[in-house]
Amino acid sequence: MTWFREGEELDDEDIVSKVDYTTSKLLIRKASLSDVGTYTCKFESEDGHKVEAEFVLYIYKGPSFHDTTIYHEFLEGADGVVLCMVTGQPAVDVQWLKDKEPIPSTHRSQLTIRSVVRADYGEYVCTAKNKIAESSATFMLHVFEPPEVFISGDQHSVNVGERVAVSCNVTGYPQPDLHWLNKQNGQELDMAGRIHVLDGLLEIKDVIPADGGLYSCMAVSTSGNASRDVSIHTQPGPPHYLTVTPGPTSVLFTLKTFPINGGTPIKSFVLQWRKNAIEKWEETIVAASDVLAITDLRPYTKYTVRMAALNNVGRGQFSIENTVRTEGKREPDSPAISTDQAKVEGNSFSVPLEQSDNGGSPLLHLNVKYKEEAEKSEWHKMQLPSDAKSVNLKDLTFGSDYHLEVEAVNSNGSSIPATFNFTVPEQPVSSRMTKGTVAGIVMLIFLVVFLAVDATCCYRNRCGLLMAVAGKLSRWKDPGLKKVEEGEGTTNGDVTLKAISKPRRSIQQSGVQTISKEAGHLTEVTCDKAPLTKNEKLHPTTDA
Template identity: 25%
Template sequence: MEWGSCSSPLSGLAPVIREQPSNVVARRNDPATLNCAASGEARITWYRDGREVVTSTQDTRSHRVLLPSGSLFFLRVANNKRDSDAGTYWCAASNDYGVTRSKNATLTIAFLLYEFESSPESPVKGRIGDSMALTCQPPKGSPPPSLTWLRNGQLVTNSSRITVTSKGELTITRAVLEDNAMYTCRAQNLAGTREAPSVNLIVMTPPWFEERPENVTTASGVLVELICRAQGSPTPTVTWRRLDGTMPHRRAILEDHRLVLGQVTAADSGVYACEIQNEAGDASAEVMLTVVDAPKLIQKPQHTQVMAGESAELSCLVEGDPSPLILWRLPTQDRTALLIPSQKSGHVAISDDGQTLHLASTTTHDSGIYYCWGISRGGGVSAQAEVMVVEAYPPPIIGVGPKDLYITPGSVANFPCEVVSEYAAPTVTWWYRPAAHFPEVQLEQSPDNDRISLAINGALLIKHINASDAGIYTCKVTADTGYVEQEAILRVTKQSSRMPAIYPPAPPTKPQIMFVNETSVYLKWLPNSQINSGSEHWYRVEYWRQGWDEWRVADTVMNEESCIVKNLMSGNIYTFLVRAVNNGGVSFPSPWSDPVTIRSPRDPSLTIDQVRHARRRLSRPAVTLSNASAMAPNNVLLAWKFLTAGHETVEGVLVYTVSEEGIVKVATVLGSTSSSHHLHNLHPYTNYMFFLVPFWRSVEGTPSNSYSIITPEDIPLEAPNNIAATFREDGSTLITWSGLSVKKARGNIISYQITLTHNGTEATEAVGTPWLEAHGLIPGRLYTVQVAARNSAGLGPFSSPILIDFDSINNYGHQPHGSESDEDPAVIYVPNQPDWFIYMIVPLVVLLFVVTILYIRRLHRKSLTANQPVIPTHYQDTSTYPASNTINMYSEQKLWHLEECDKEYNHVSTCLLHSDQQINEYAEPRAQANDAAKPYATTALLVHTSPHMTRRPTWQNHQDNPGIPINWSAFLPPPPAHPPHHETAAGDPLRHTLSQWQCDRRTESSGFSNNTLSEQYKRPCDNTSEHTYDMYTHVTQNSNRDKFTTFNALQSRGMQTSNCISQRGMLDESLTNTSHSGT
């Protein structure tokens, strides 16, 4: 049911408030509505604070409007001193039956003040890792405002570390650097938003060194920078202090946390401290500055001109602490042509102290510029001098010559003749002739004629002139360097003509060579101080070249004190002088210039000013070598710093490496920003000195300071050699070897490692001396010895295995340690053999052995059929041998002893096993001594290595098979353990021996050809025995391993050079072929 459409059924009752007004909050000047509705046809009236509200119905100017529904509408809420809408409102509904009042409702006008009750002051600082809190109390307002926080304009939300409390407090735990920001407290209600001043939150970190200062060792007189870079929040302050002295304030500048000391001296050496500090903490770092005085050039080498064939010396005295090393650089394009003290190169020698360079028997090729470098840890100095080797000196020149004179009779004539000769003493003579077609007469001073006087300066004075004195007077100058003359005419007149005296100008100074190229020389000089600046004069240049007989005048006449003489010939030496000229004549010549060689410059593209500027800049220290560190035994890393700002005059550096032997290497490093270089291919454990030379184009500067270093050790390059063993009487064995040279040791040898091996068992011993006294070695065993050297870098390679046979040492004698003997211990070099070679050679040896036995049996049957006498075969018993170091081929590689068999070729020689021992033989018919038959041919089995032979046997220098030698004793069968009973021939043993064996030595080869042998020998043979004993040889003992001969090598050589021939039998052609095929 709608109230306006039908009448109330409750007529006669007071109205009912159907909609109660509620509290309203409104901003000033904003519209607002207080709701109120009643039943029926009630009239609505509004009251504020007990007073009726005037609406627009009552007053059209009012901003309060009563709506038809009964609500009170405010067009704009007023809030000023005259009128305010704020208050307590209620509405009253009335009709004819009564009035009904609503509940009270409050109209509140919202507001928010601008000033916060409290806010944090900027900045707020805290240490990293600490907790921080920002408090904020909002300004007064209605309704009460809410608080929020902004971080750099962005709303802050709660996280694990950041929290905004209900009271509006911002709390940060475990602060980090990312928390640094501008924080703003914001208050907000219906009346608006207010922001407190932003606060800068700073999270501070204690200071720390981004780059610590390093110890500096530098030369005096240079600029030193001590760098100290620090970081922290806030940025720390850097303070430099000197801990052991006074800071040189006048020369100390603080730039970008760097302490810059200019022109440092030795007094600046000390300890400096860099202190950094901020609100979070402080720190300090100390640095040691060591200033070493740069070398001082006490005496510079002087330019020298010398005749070819003569000697010359250049002296260069450099002093300093530490003592500098003086180097001389020769005038070649090779930058490694450096000489150190006591070094020679051709006919150039340096003295032991390095201060003198001596040139012997100079030639024109020695001409050039010699550099003297003095280098130490404190810096480097440089001086240069040019050596001019000439084949001739400039001739003399007449400085003031005679002039034509007009003299009246009775006067005095004065003809001057002053001579300049800088290389030889001149002789001045005067000559006279009446006219040009008359012969000359020499004028001499004599007591009889006092009219003529010859002055010391060469002038001629003639007194009491008469008409007969008229004529031509000539001044002739002779010297070892040349000849010159000048003449003048004397005329005798009755009337003298007096002219105003005009004197020639004074001579200028010595001309200086400013620049030289391939065709021109630029000269410069100064005028004489006696010449007035306003006087009129000019200059004349004279020059001389080798090969000329006289001085010549340049075409150009100069008004200024400089000149460029052109059209010169390259490769020649020139000397210049300058004369001043005016109307009165020519001055005395200036001092002669230094000789100069016309040559092409290194860089023709450079101008004079560019070269002069580069030389001036590079004459000062431009680079300093800061460090040299060894990265490996053969390479070093160099580091340097440029001293000049911008490095515009430095194009690169030359890195010099000088070894202790004086070997020089140079590396070019381009770039003015380069700061390091790696040097490779150095020798381990070698002392090297390094220094730098800056350069720009072809101009080189002053050497830097030097840095010396010894490269690290490396393992030894080779193994010890000359290994020998000596059996001593006390049962011990002394094993010795030779040490290594310094170059091969590559370090200090601290020990030697010796390895003894027997039957797979290995024992190792380390000793500090080049010998080992071994105990407990069991006789009868074979031991292999290897030795290696050790230094601090490690163990070097082992030597090749050396075999020690104790049985041969014990059975055949030894020499006590220290006794005199010509024989060395029995030591044999036995190289290792691969197993596969053994497996391959065994079947071949067995097959060869069987074929040999069958063939010998066949020959034996042929000899029996022919009824030829057979020479018995003898077995050599080793028990009959004397005490000597030998080896039996059938018993553990002991050598057989063969006596010398050396007879004339046309005699029958007898080869005995040993001449003074009885020989065991088989029970076979013995041949008589007179039955010796001449053999058909003889072939040498093996050349005897007698110690009395002056030449080395050919077989020791020749080896047909350079491969691994074979140990034949491991495969050949041993001799019978109990040889048959033998009989000893009565009488002379030699006669009995001749009846057993005969060896004919012939110069021709039969049955076997060996072109490398100059002599052929016949070996003992056995035509009946099944065993053929190969060869017998005596090995001369020597401790030198290189001269050792292995048993395997003897076996292989024996198989190649031996050919067995029966004394009475004759071998057919098939034997020869078989011997070759067997070989």
């Protein structure tokens, strides 16, 4: 007799089962869900008779929880997932409860909470049951809320000497700690002093310009940090470290450092002046980026002057009063020409300028004029802005000497001209050789060669263009010759034909005829290539 489980034979050493052959029974001790299956008993007798029987084994188990975490923490806004790991046979039915109330549609091994909120905090119970038994597991869910800060306004404007208060509230879980920070100096504020904090309220008594700026309310907890800034604005402080310089008709204010701005940028300054204590103050407002100067004053006159800064809140305190006497009117000094840095490149010239004393009145512009160092040359004039750093001249004449003059001009007149002489060198040969120049040189060379060849031809062989031109000119000068040649007209003298004493052969080769008139007689020299007569062919002679 042999026992099989799911087709595999069970031997006697199996720790799960034991076969009792006397009773033909299979004994399974401490049965578990893993013992579920189909068992077969096969019997074979000595005479070969075979019999088998099949049994199906079912094992039931009540709900059992395992690998289950019962404490969970989530940050507000995140998705929360709580697992209820439970097994049983037959299958178990799972139900979730919160505060002893069922949670609908959660009949499974997992609880999911989308976007956890503070109200989701509490105790959760997972119940599991089947037809064998019922069991439950309890879970504790904590929800942490990140800190959030609320303040009574992001910006507060207050006059110097007044009181300002800003409240701050913080929320979160666990409850965050509240701190106020002065962002000007990085110090945390406490409950004591003119600037103090009590129960989240920031209070500043008797505001001064240095109190203006940024303050921050901070919330700090284990679930995170948060902060909000608040701006406190007040009037700026008085100008310190101030220098006052008189000019002919002006007073210039110079600040080494800007005043305390009161928490918002200084946009302009109020400049005031008066001649004596019984007069009212006159004033002008100048942008902080401009020259801080009072203009249009009387020369050689004593004035009392002062200044104050302006921001979005209003005007700050005035500086201490200064008494000055204006100077006399005068023209500016000549601008300085940096001769050692002058440059000539091609037919362009540049030289740096350095501004000098403006004569107590702002410069209006610079007058520049230059001309060639040649007779009857004309001045070229131009005007530069008062802050020009250099003079730049272009399209100058190569190989020329130039004279330059520069004047500074203010409302009182012009300075003595600053002068400078410079030379533009000759233009390099390579730069003058244009295509047209090269073509002209080639044509000139060709013409010279042609004339040389033609002259050689005329001299040696009595031929060529020059010989033809000479013949034409000869005929044109003596009209009567043309008539003689054509058989017309008469002459006042005898016409004598003379032949040059040369071999006829050489005369025939020349191919040129010349007729000249000497002492009333015509002399003809001919060397035309006329065909020889019959007698000449038979009796050649050497004399003409």
